[in-house]
Amino acid sequence: MRKIIVICFMWLVVQPTYSIANEWPKIKSDSLLKLFKMMEPFEVLDKIYVGYIDVKDCYYNEEVKPYLLKWLDKEAYFEYLNKDYIKLAFINDRECSISKIKGWLNQHNQGHLIDTVMKTPELFKVYLDSVIDDVTKYKRKSFFQNGGRLPGQAIYFHALLKLPESYEILRRYWKEDGGKINSKYFDAMLAMHDPEAISKYNSYLDSAIKNVDLSPLYDARKKTYNVYVYGSYALELRLKLLRVTHKSWYSLVNYFYCPYNISLLYLPVYEDTCFRFSNNDFVLRIIDSAENMEYEPYEELEKWSMEVVENIKEFEKAAEPCIKQLMEEELYWKKNMPYYKNEENQ
Structure with missing residues (x-):
């Protein structure tokens, strides 16, 4: 019943207004704020299409900005993904938890404790926490191995929003990624009219034109539209x-x-x-x-x-x-x- 109430409330607060200039619905910043106060930032991101958000309205809403900037926080994104994974793989699946604890005990030369741990709820929880800690450390290392990642929707939205704080964060990620044209942050830099990105892209296209390399030109054609x-x-x-x-x-x-x-x-x-x-x-x-x-x-x-x-x-x-x-x-x-x-x- 609570789930139905939440869904109905989401429908009410995200009811878009329609712009005469742009023939698509617009979600206002106040509606977003209500969602952020009900859910985690990345949960909100997973439930909406950012192309429908009124970016100019959000630009001037100081109260909603911290929530929107969370979408560019790689650590927060990892925690969100990991929390979902732990819930799915362990909390909601006792058989998986039992299997993982047994594997952990054998791996740490404590297989002789398996029967005791299985029969003692307090010990079961202690060892399950150890398994979850090890899994989290492994997943964190894997997640951040190449600099971490963000949802494509988050990058796209902030490319539209164009806050100076968004720009500085995404530019730092772009530079950490080598300042490359094929970086996942590069298009956001172009959208925010970063002078270095524009200069690099123009030079890149000049080279493509000179060498009759059509692939970059096909991509550029999409950008001109x-x-x-x-x-x-x-x-x-x-x-x-x-x-x-x-x-x-x-x-x-x-x-x-x-x-x-x-x-x-x-x-x-x-x-x-x-x-x-x-x-x-x-x-x-x-x-x-x-x-x-x-x-x-x-x-x-x-x-x-x-x-x-x-x-x-x-x-x-x-x-x-x-x-x-x-x-x-x-x-x-x-x-x-x-x-x-x-x-x-x-």
């Missing part, structure tokens, strides 16, 4: 890559060959935050043409591709108002970043 996560950098990246004319694969329904820069221009209306709503006739003509690129011969697509490169300034003009607007919208979090003053002084 994701303004929600990467903000103004997504559009800056798209402009950079509009100069790339390499022959590449693309898929709408079927796979077909297409110049890379033309593939960047095919976007549904609800995803295009930039070019489709410009007043630039040239840009609109290319965008309209790109809608039918699947049915055009490659030679025709090549002509469009070269037109884009030759008229790149037109795309830059079309993108300028969108980038400017995004930069203004980003200012509320960016001005609090430790790197912001350095950028202002440059």
Whole structure:
């Protein structure tokens, strides 16, 4: 009965409000706070989809911030996972506990005590605690062997939230991970517009373009579409890559060959935050043409591709108002970043 009451209460407090600007539900910070006061932070994380959280509302709610920052605490995450494991493997499974205690006693040359321990509840508990301690030490060593880990949802959420505290924690993890582009923390650094991460990624793409290495370019194409996560950098990246004319694969329904820069221009209306709503006739003509690129011969697509490169300034003009607007919208979090003053002084 208590479980039903808790579930019903969760449904009430997490009832999302709907944003007119974004056609998905939003969980407000006050609703999150109620959940955090009922459950452990990682239990809350396991029960919701972070993409529905109103990150701007959370940014300004000082009371909910400590709970959200717990999602970046590797020690707390280990304790949460280990607690669940111990409960499942030992507390709720007496047969497993008996087997593990017998194994522990034999391993420590105390097999002669098995019958006594099994018959004495106090001793059973003492030795079970010893087994649990040993298991916890082993699991801790394994968990932190390569620097520990965090749930992907936690990293993604904080990449959206963009608190300066989140940034400093994730940047430390990224540097501890070697400051690599393939680090699980790297995309969060890009989303938070870390200058070093952006510089590394741009250089990485320059090398990929020079060496006609398409795999990194396919990944970059996804980032150019994701303004929600990467903000103004997504559009800056798209402009950079509009100069790339390499022959590449693309898929709408079927796979077909297409110049890379033309593939960047095919976007549904609800995803295009930039070019489709410009007043630039040239840009609109290319965008309209790109809608039918699947049915055009490659030679025709090549002509469009070269037109884009030759008229790149037109795309830059079309993108300028969108980038400017995004930069203004980003200012509320960016001005609090430790790197912001350095950028202002440059």
